[in-house]
Amino acid sequence: xxxxxxxxxxxxxxxxxxxxxxxxxxxxxxxxxxxxxxxxxxxxxxxxxxxxxxxxxxxxxxxxxxxxxxxxxxxxxxxxxxxxxxxxxxxxxxxxxxxxxxxxxxxxxxxxxxxxxxxxxxxxxxxxxxxxxxxxxxxxxxxxxxxxxxxxxxxxxxxxxxxxxxxxxxxxxxxxxxxxxxxxxxxxxxxxxxxxxxxx
Amino acid sequence: xxxxxxxxxxxxxxxxxxxxxxxxxxxxxxxxxxxxxxxxxxxxxxxxxxxxxxxxxxxxxxxxxxxxxxxxxxxxxxxxxxxxxxxxxxxxxxxxxxxxxxxxxxxxxxxxxxxxxxxxxxxxxxxxxxxxxxxxxxxxxxxxxxxxxxxxxxxxxxxxxxxxxxxxxxxxxxxxxxxxxxxxxxxxxxxxxxxxxxxx
Numbered sequence: 036x037x038x039x040x041x042x043x044x045x046x047x048x049x050x051x052x053x054x055x056x057x058x059x060x061x062x063x064x065x066x067x068x069x070x071x072x073x074x075x076x077x078x079x080x081x082x083x084x085x086x087x088x089x090x091x092x093x094x095x096x097x098x099x100x101x102x103x104x105x106x107x108x109x110x111x112x113x114x115x116x117x118x119x120x121x122x123x124x125x126x127x128x129x130x131x132x133x134x135x136x137x138x139x140x141x142x143x144x145x146x147x148x149x150x151x152x153x154x155x156x157x158x159x160x161x162x163x164x165x166x167x168x169x170x171x172x173x174x175x176x177x178x179x180x181x182x183x184x185x186x187x188x189x190x191x192x193x194x195x196x197x198x199x200x201x202x203x204x205x206x207x208x209x210x211x212x213x214x215x216x217x218x219x220x221x222x223x224x225x226x227x228x229x230x231x232x233x234x235x
Numbered sequence: 236x237x238x239x240x241x242x243x244x245x246x247x248x249x250x251x252x253x254x255x256x257x258x259x260x261x262x263x264x265x266x267x268x269x270x271x272x273x274x275x276x277x278x279x280x281x282x283x284x285x286x287x288x289x290x291x292x293x294x295x296x297x298x299x300x301x302x303x304x305x306x307x308x309x310x311x312x313x314x315x316x317x318x319x320x321x322x323x324x325x326x327x328x329x330x331x332x333x334x335x336x337x338x339x340x341x342x343x344x345x346x347x348x349x350x351x352x353x354x355x356x357x358x359x360x361x362x363x364x365x366x367x368x369x370x371x372x373x374x375x376x377x378x379x380x381x382x383x384x385x386x387x388x389x390x391x392x393x394x395x396x397x398x399x400x401x402x403x404x405x406x407x408x409x410x411x412x413x414x415x416x417x418x419x420x421x422x423x424x425x426x427x428x429x430x431x432x433x434x435x
Contacts, residue, residue, distance in 0.1 A: 036289070036411040038418075044285050045378065045415070049264060051281060055274045056266045064249060066256045074255045077277035080304050081251055085244050085346070089236070097297035104280050104300070146285070178245065211236040215245070218238075 040143050047141040053111040060117045060187045061176040072107045072115055075175065079103035082171045089211040090167040102168045105150060106157045109134035118176075118201055119193055131158075163208070170208030174216055177202065181219045185228030195224055195231045240343050247341040253311040260317045260387045261376040272307045272315055275375065279303035282371045289411040290367040302368045305350060306357045309334035318376075318401055319393055331358075363408070370408030374416055377402060381419045385428030395424055395431045 055073040063070055080100045087096040107115070112134035116123045135154055139147045156165050177198075180186035188198060198220055206213035223229035255273040263270055280300045287296040307315070312334035316323045335354055339347045356365050377398075380386035388398060398420055406413035423429035 036414055038415070041289065041411060041415055048282055048285060049378065049382070052263065052278065053265050055263055055270070063252065063255055065253050070255070071274065073277045074271065074273040077273045077304065078252065080280060082248055084301060084304065085248060085342070089241065097300070100297070100300060101284060104277065104284065178249065182249070211241060214236055215238070215241055
C-alpha cells in the first residue's frame with residue numbers, strides 16, 4: 036500500500052470535516068440550534084434515496100447522492116451564504132471556485148477531477164441530476180421552516196413572493212416536489228408564518 | 236402525483252432528522268463539542284467516496300455510501316451505544332431490530348424492504364461492502380482521537396489492547412486501512428495518549 040497516497044486522502048477528509056462547524060441560517064426541527072452544513076448534506080443524501088422517484092426524468096440516484104454529499108464542501112473555506120442575502124450571493128461564485136481549487140488539490144491528482152466535476156455539475160445545473168439535487172437543497176429548509184413556525188422566513192421578514200422566486204426552480208428538478216413546496220408556502224401564509232405582502 | 240405517498244416519505248425523513256440530535260462519545264477535530272450521528276454518517280459517506288480503492292476486494296462504492304448513510308438510523312429511537320460499553324452492547328441488537336421495524340414502517344410499503352435490507356446487511360457483516368462500511372465506522376473515531384490528544388481513549392481510560400480488539404476487524408474490510416489504523420495506535424501509545432497496559 037502507498038501510505039503517502041492514503042495519508043493524503045485522510046488529510047483531505049480531515050479538512051472536509053470543517054463542514055461540521057459551518058452553520059446555516061435555519062434551525063433543526065427537533066432541537067433549538069442552527070443546522071450545520073455536514074448534517075444538512077447527510078439529510079439531502081437521505082432525501083435523494085427516498086424521493087428519487089419524484090424527479091421529472093429518470094435519474095441516476097447514486098450520482099445525485101454523491102453530488103449532494105459534496106455540494107457544500109467549498110464552505111469549509113467560504114462559509115454558508117444565506118439564500119436571501121443578495122449582496123453576498125454576487126461574490127459567491129468567484130470565491131467558491133477558488134475554494135474548490137484549493138480544497139480538491141489536497142487529493143491525489145487522479146481523484147481531483149472526479150470531485151471537482153461533481154461539484155461543478157451541481158453549480159452549473161445542466162443535468163437532471165443537478166436540478167434534482169438543487170430541488171432537494173431548496174426544499175429541505177422549507178420543511179424546517181414550516182415545522183418551526185416560519186423559522187428563517189419569519190426571523191428575516193422574508194415575504195411569500197421572495198420565497199417563491201427563490202424556490203420555484205424546484206420544478207425544474209421535480210414538479211411533484213414543487214407541488215408539495217407550494218402547499219407548504221400556502222399553509223405558512225394561512226398560518227401567519229409567512230407574510231404575503233412585503234411589510235418591511 | 237400521489238400526495239399521500241409523498242407526504243408519507245416526508246414524514247419518514249422528518250423522523251430521521253432526529254439523528255442530528257443523537258450524540259456520540261467522540262468530539263469533533265475542529266471544534267470542542269461532541270459529534271452527532273447525522274454528521275458522522277455524512278463523514279463515512281465521504282470516506283467511502285475517497286477511500287473505496289482500499290477495500291480488500293472490488294466494491295460497489297454507491298452501495299457502501301447508501302449503507303453508511305442509513306447504518307445509524309435506528310439510533311433515533313435507541314441512541315448511540317459507546318463501542319467500549321460492553322453491558323449496553325448486549326441489549327443493543329434486540330432494541331435496534333425493534334427500532335428498525337418501527338422506523339422503516341413509516342415508509343410506503345414498497346420502499347421498506349430496500350431500507351431494512353440495507354440496514355441489516357451492515358449489521359450482519361456478510362458482504363465485502365458491509366465489512367468495508369464497518370471499517371470506515373471504526374476508523375473515523377480513531378482519526379478524531381488521534382487528533383484530539385487521545386480523545387475518548389484518554390477520557391474513558393481505554394487501553395491499547397481494548398482498542399486493538401475492537402478495531403482489528405478493520406482488516407476484514409481493508410488491510411490498507413488497518414495498516415493505517417495500526418500506525419495511529421502505535422503513535423498514540425508513543426505520545427502517551429493511549430495506555431499500553433491496563434492501569435485502571
